[in-house]
Amino acid sequence: MRGVNAALKRDCEEKLKYSAVRLRRKQKEIVRDAFVAAARRFKQKIHAIAVCLNHVHIVCEYVDVPIGVLTGYYKNAARVALKAEGFEGKVWTKGYDKRYCFDEKALFARIAYVEKHNLVVPEKVNFGLNLLRSNRVAADIFVF
Secondary structure (H helix, E strand, O other): OOOOOHHHHHHHHHHOOOOOOOOOHHHHHHHHHHHHHHHHHOOOOEEEEEEOOOEEEEEEOOOOOOHHHHHHHHHHHHHHHHHHOOOOOOOEOOOOEEEEOOOHHHHHHHHHHHHHOOOOOOOOOOOOHHHHOOOOEEEEEEEO
8 A cells, every 4th residue: 555654554453442434335425414414403504515434524604502512413313324224333433623714715725625525436445544543433523
C-alpha cells in the first residue's frame, strides 16, 4: 500500500475491540436517509452530507439544541435504521468533531470539503491515521 505506514496500521488494527466498520453502498444510503430524517425532526437544514466507508461529514444550519444532543440523535437514528436492515454490532465512535462557520466563506469551504467526499470510490479502505484509532464510524459536524 503506497503512502500507508504499515507498522502504524498494524498497531491500530491490533488495538480494535471490535471488527472495523466499513459501510457498504446500501448501508451508506440508510445512514444518509436516517440523518436527513433526524434533521427534519429538528427542523435543521442540511447544506451537505457525505457518508463514507467509515465516517460521516455533515454541514448543517444552527438550531438551538446542544450539538451533543443532535449528534447523539443522528447517530441513534442511523443505528436503529441499520439494525432494522440486519446490521449487527457497534457502529459509532463516542465522539464527534464540530466546527462552527461564522461567515459564508467558511460555510462554502466546508460544503466544498464535504461534497469532495461524495465522489464514488471503490469500496477499499483508505487507512487514515484519524480513522484507525477507532473501529467504529466517526462523524464530523460543521455548523453554520
